[in-house]
Amino acid sequence: MGNTFTQGGATYVCSQCRRRTRYTGAQSLGSTLCAQCWDLAGLENEVSDGFYSSNEARRRAEVLIAEVELRGGSANSWRTTFGLEVK
Numbered sequence: 766m767g768n769t770f771t772q773g774g775a776t777y778v779c780s781q782c783r784r785r786t787r788y789t790g791a792q793s794l795g796s797t798l799c800a801q802c803w804d805l806a807g808l809e810n811e812v813s814d815g816f817y818s819s820n821e822a823r824r825r826a827e828v829l830i831a832e833v834e835l836r837g838g839s840a841n842s843w844r845t846t847f848g849l850e851v852k
């Protein structure tokens with residue numbers, strides 16, 4: 766995939782949920798994730814580091830996943846990651 770991203774307001778397609786998004790400052794520069802997928806990836810890391818119980822992580826993941834889907838993204842891979850029911 767070509768990287769047509771330029772800094773400052775350009776949009777790009779999130780590599781996880783496939784929706785078109787833009788940098789909000791929440792993500793690292795060079796990230797190919799939208800803000801919600803960025804948070805979900807961070808959550809996944811925190812779970813594997815033992816920072817969250819899986820129930821707590823699942824509740825937080827559900828909120829982020831709902832936001833992704835509300836905005837037209839596909840979050841089934843995240844549902845699988847966090848052990849949620851795939852729609």
Ligand SMILES: [Zn+2]
Nearest residue numbers: 779782799802
């Ligand atoms: Zn995304």
